[in-house]
Amino acid sequence: MSKEKDKVTKKISKIWGGRFYKNASKMMNNFNASIKFDKRLCFQDLELNKAHSSMLADKKIITSNENKKIQKGLKLIENEIKNDKFTFSNQLEDIHMHIEARLTELIGDAGKKIHTARSRNDQVATAFKMFVKEQLIEVEILLKQLQGSLIKQASLHVQTIMPGFTHLQIAQPITLGHHLLAYVEMFGRDRERTLDALKRLNKSPLGAAALAGTSFPIDRVKTSQKLGFSGPMENSIDAVSDRDFVFDALSLASIIMVHLSRISEELILWSSPGFGFVELPETYSTGSSIMPQKRNPDAAELIRGKTGRVAGAFLNVLTMMKGLPLAYSKDMQEDKEAFFDAYDNLVNCLMIAEGLIRELKFRPESMKKMLGLDYATATDLADYLVRECNIPFREAHSITGKIVKFAKKKNLSLEKLKLDELLSIDKRINNSVFKVLSVENSLKSKKSFGGTSPVLVKRALSKAKKKWLS
Amino acid sequence: MSKEKDKVTKKISKIWGGRFYKNASKMMNNFNASIKFDKRLCFQDLELNKAHSSMLADKKIITSNENKKIQKGLKLIENEIKNDKFTFSNQLEDIHMHIEARLTELIGDAGKKIHTARSRNDQVATAFKMFVKEQLIEVEILLKQLQGSLIKQASLHVQTIMPGFTHLQIAQPITLGHHLLAYVEMFGRDRERTLDALKRLNKSPLGAAALAGTSFPIDRVKTSQKLGFSGPMENSIDAVSDRDFVFDALSLASIIMVHLSRISEELILWSSPGFGFVELPETYSTGSSIMPQKRNPDAAELIRGKTGRVAGAFLNVLTMMKGLPLAYSKDMQEDKEAFFDAYDNLVNCLMIAEGLIRELKFRPESMKKMLGLDYATATDLADYLVRECNIPFREAHSITGKIVKFAKKKNLSLEKLKLDELLSIDKRINNSVFKVLSVENSLKSKKSFGGTSPVLVKRALSKAKKKWLS
Amino acid sequence: MSKEKDKVTKKISKIWGGRFYKNASKMMNNFNASIKFDKRLCFQDLELNKAHSSMLADKKIITSNENKKIQKGLKLIENEIKNDKFTFSNQLEDIHMHIEARLTELIGDAGKKIHTARSRNDQVATAFKMFVKEQLIEVEILLKQLQGSLIKQASLHVQTIMPGFTHLQIAQPITLGHHLLAYVEMFGRDRERTLDALKRLNKSPLGAAALAGTSFPIDRVKTSQKLGFSGPMENSIDAVSDRDFVFDALSLASIIMVHLSRISEELILWSSPGFGFVELPETYSTGSSIMPQKRNPDAAELIRGKTGRVAGAFLNVLTMMKGLPLAYSKDMQEDKEAFFDAYDNLVNCLMIAEGLIRELKFRPESMKKMLGLDYATATDLADYLVRECNIPFREAHSITGKIVKFAKKKNLSLEKLKLDELLSIDKRINNSVFKVLSVENSLKSKKSFGGTSPVLVKRALSKAKKKWLS
């Protein structure tokens, strides 16, 4: 150990000398500055500046002429940013200072007035909220697209028989279409969750100033509406202290990721040689130069692997906000990187999942083959005994167990048993039993609301299309 | 180390012999059984059984007579439980088996029919969902009570001046009432979050059976409505695989706890000798026999200290569900203890917080005294320079900085400076400046929507009362 | 919704009236009291009291006679607790107050002296540390037992061929024994982690008093040694503020749980019908009355499902300690329940895993059958081309790809190809190639240190036995 330690020590010491004592303030600048990540809020900040300046002019806090200059300057800056001609530097801490400083450079004294009747506290909260809002809308749209892919696949597999699992053991036959619609429901709830979050974040902090409000006669209703909010936040201290919108966004992102991780797990299982239920699309898996027959489910694994990352971001922000006194504390600067990282990954995962699912090729024969290995209609037999032979449920179960044991010993499927053999186990059975022993009839019989009978799955599909895709 | 290790080894070995090889199945029984915690679902399971049995009779799946016996049996069990006469045992794994087994004991064969057309998978999901729902309703009510305490305190302190902090440094004067109303907003959002979660969980899994639905002609709409749901879940596989309702409940609980941790932190700070802003009620703090003047903020500390516990429960369930293939897996049994622990603590924290806040005695004189230490109206001076002297914002800031420095050197508050002295720093200042330099005038001037001006705080208070307490 | 809400409101209101206003202090007592969980520290506290009292007598702080009385009283209490005759009550907050109060009841005035020269702060930290230490020792022993089960199974399967997976796709043949030894390494690191934690916690807080030390001439070295510590903690403020030992314990518990979750996942997969690699022991799985052939991997699922619970406990305590000023804060009371819950579950999981693994019955034929489905020796072919035919690695890969494609088209395994056919793809191949194409030869060839060749696995097994089990 000691040799490497010496090496590293030397390396650090060099940094030390330079970085620490002489350039402490530069080091601190870098530590403190948020420009490296909050420049992503540039367009939100520009919009905000435009709305704020117009309102200041309307309320005669600045002149109409000053406002014109400001609007023009902001447009120039917008173009500079779009054309990659805007200069970023850690000296100017954050995106808001960058834009204000450049504005003053471009238009002179009028630029120094843009910060009238506001503070960085309400400005940051507003611009970030606008960004989060846009991302939530994007996620809602991506969820819809993902539902679209699932519904399309489900519509191809309304009748496709596959084993339904509990405990990863075969429980009952279901249809693949029915299984895929379960995910449509999950992502449907995620969309509702996203819309709820959007509804809740839709109030603007702008005008709360540092924390107390301002003595200028501003119009918060106007700016909030111009920026697409339904109105201003009620309490100025809450406005600058609150990060609930980040909590909501990260909490729902964590839940979406768990849903994605479940379908990813299934695709990984289903494409593994023990199952062989599905062939992964080339685009969303990785081949091996040496084993061309093999395809690694990289996309599904990466999506599954990112679940903890998004949950970690939620936890990060919860821990950060825990125990913070009102109003703004610098700790809260940590909200942005957590959000950006989580949502960049979430958006990617949703896009990749959409394409991956759209292009899956299922192998119904493998699914059916695995069902043959097991006695998946045993429950149907028990239900038959209850329904047709009036045997109490628990007793029916025990008779069924005996029949399955018998069939297994003879190495026969249930439908291949003879009536005599069945009668030798229980006298009350009659010929109609054979109607429930086949996998197909089992499926057809599951006609309770939400059940797997193909007729119902078809109906559920129409309903889902109408509810989620129109 | 080795001596203790020997001691423990001996202890373990004794357990080993007994516990491991001989009683492995008993050990496994205990590990597997959920009865030790899911007995809390007993009343939900009884209700569920009643509704299920009535529906079975309505649909002629059982006879009306059987149903009567079942209803009677269930009532007997209910009484046994209420009178502590019901026997629990790890042999019968969970509460659902307990009730069914006891029913059969009490009423004979009819009892064996209660499990017709359902499975433990949909039964567990339904009973637990009913429980979660009730807890969410309780939390919403407790949040309202907490808002009530805050609003009551706020109404006593509409005019009470206190320092408003950012970075735990004094920023501007605010009123205590205004500060407390910020929390009313937070807990208001929490109530909305709770109502959203309630809306989203309001569909019943009952009738999904193991995962595929059932061949019995059941009526899921009827049972769902009888149990207070708005209808049945759409997809039977989703119905038994889904734990989104637990995610929603734990996510919102985590957010509430963060809000509670912030007000707790403030009460701990405010009751510490450096602040002295508040006297904690005797009931909610702990005295010292030796220092009767001292009161430890135990209630606030415990609330703050439980934040991570609730967040940990959310994380627990997220991690548990991550990557689970559909449909039910035994892992999901872990959802209940996580929820129970989180909500028991959340409910306690909300009740304690309500009482603690209701009985606080604030010390306005200490608040005002601390304001005197600082130059909290500096921003008002800068705004004055902008508003009245037409000085651009950034320039006004720099002039204000000079004035504060000057005052500090003279050890005077801003309002004690003379006009001459001010003019020596900037000629554009005039006599009207003195209107903005006092803390009282600063407060009054903050008349932007949501601001701290006592007039607005009074108005906000009425609005809050109407919105949240009626 | 509204009807249920009314119902719950009524229920709460009833509680309200009673619980809130009248019994606030009782409610707070219950919230504050730790006796409901810290009574588990009773034996640690008794030991601590004995050691402290003896030292006080040695140092003449109390008389030898008082010490005798105290020792006798403590023994009486020990018996009362062991015989379930000790009364617990929320009135007396914690276990330490219970024991002290009972001591005074039993022996009179001498009991009032036991708390001389210490405080609850150092007492709690010490008793809890003793408890954590014992649990760590237990976990280390359980890990060893678990390694024992794995090594025993590995020794039965040194030669058992199974597919080695990456991405859950078949990569190369390995032996089951080799695979199981990978887990022996993991749990070996966990044992080292546990020993490191034990080493680090092995200093006693006792004598730090409230935070500053004491003016009594106590002997901290003596008490620390009597309690099995290597010595006293260096700094009295650190001694009462520190919960690093809980961090260490929960962090290593989280890592162990992840290891357990991986082997659990494999057992769930391997016992699923797609794999069929293993038969789960009856004791550690659950049968179905209706499908006797089926066995649900409940034990493995529950272990996997508890991973997040333990990680959640670590997170809980990290969040709780975050930002706490020195020295003791009441928040820290939350450390105990988190630890108890995590370690109760960890200990159970380790015991269950040990038994589960010990009694597994593997099915080598299923493992070998799955290997036949794939071209698992393709890498061997490529390595052969490099080694024997001097073809650069990347080129060898591409040739191998062609051969596998060819074989797949012909639906043949690699060893069934003819030399002619191979030569038609690359001239440099010769007859010796057939030595590397069989699964058995592939295995044998992996003789690099740590490789899967049965010879090496046998050697690794001896080494593991010696290193971990002696």
Add this chain to the structure above:
Amino acid sequence: MSKEKDKVTKKISKIWGGRFYKNASKMMNNFNASIKFDKRLCFQDLELNKAHSSMLADKKIITSNENKKIQKGLKLIENEIKNDKFTFSNQLEDIHMHIEARLTELIGDAGKKIHTARSRNDQVATAFKMFVKEQLIEVEILLKQLQGSLIKQASLHVQTIMPGFTHLQIAQPITLGHHLLAYVEMFGRDRERTLDALKRLNKSPLGAAALAGTSFPIDRVKTSQKLGFSGPMENSIDAVSDRDFVFDALSLASIIMVHLSRISEELILWSSPGFGFVELPETYSTGSSIMPQKRNPDAAELIRGKTGRVAGAFLNVLTMMKGLPLAYSKDMQEDKEAFFDAYDNLVNCLMIAEGLIRELKFRPESMKKMLGLDYATATDLADYLVRECNIPFREAHSITGKIVKFAKKKNLSLEKLKLDELLSIDKRINNSVFKVLSVENSLKSKKSFGGTSPVLVKRALSKAKKKWLS
């Protein structure tokens, strides 16, 4: 809402058309590629390649001439990277492919041989482990520097009296030096934790190949030692499946961050106007143009605010690894970004904390003043009653309570009370009591090992210097 939604929809749709259907494979490439972050492993990969190639030549697997070419090529690449002339592209997935591809470009066929007898699985694990190791060494060194700053400050304040807090209430007088040494202990444990992690990770995965080992006669001992490891990992499957070294690194990072968050919290409190115990250095705080007297504790707040971020990374990786079957899965690619982000932040926080603490200016007068507000020597009085007047501890407490109450009513400090007054409360008190009532004497009396008496603090300081800084 709907207007913005439309806007965003339009934006997304544009992306959709282009990004999804046409460029799906590009999108997937970006999702899959790790080069954007794993290029940080370039120097580790180069070192690894050098060692591997030399070993291959030593073992005659490649020729000595080929090795020479490879070594030369690797040096060229090293220079290209150092001079920013190396081209990175998502097409070549990761840093390992980049280096290998460039090597072949530079030196031809010999380059194609570098990947002989290894796989990306062992290569990634090894290079990453080397990187983690270096970072752990750096952290250990930074912890030492931080201890250095604390010890330096402590040495200036051996005698500085300050209030010791529990529950953020004043408990007893302590010295500032004593308080700071508590942190030296915490960071000392962190150093030990880091060294333990270094010890545990010090085995090389290289040579495990894909998972099974290799048929080439490689020398794993040699490469492992060349790369600074103590030897090769024992089991090839474990070698590529294991990420325990990341767990260890992130767990200890989380614990360090909690320690840093505690001292940050104290600095934030101490620099707030209610305390005024410390003046923050200009470099590590942010002034306000408008309130020059104010300094925001930005550095301390940011450090505190990053605690959850690092804990989130640990949780992320735990969740990611949970339930992964052996051996390598693509999910594991997520380990790197989590680690990089956590350690970049940890290293920054340690550096900033070191400088911040080094340059603090404490204000002893404010500390002493706050002590005067309270009855911090009450415990000393109680101990006196026990020690000198032979009053049992619990009784002494109650007498002290009466005296404090009396003094408070008279608004006097304890030392200002007259003997008469004391005697009126308890007859057993005598004149010697006044020796224990002053803060100075209280401090002096705390002579138990580890206590706050200045004599002991001085001794502890020497010990700490010797133990931690030499």
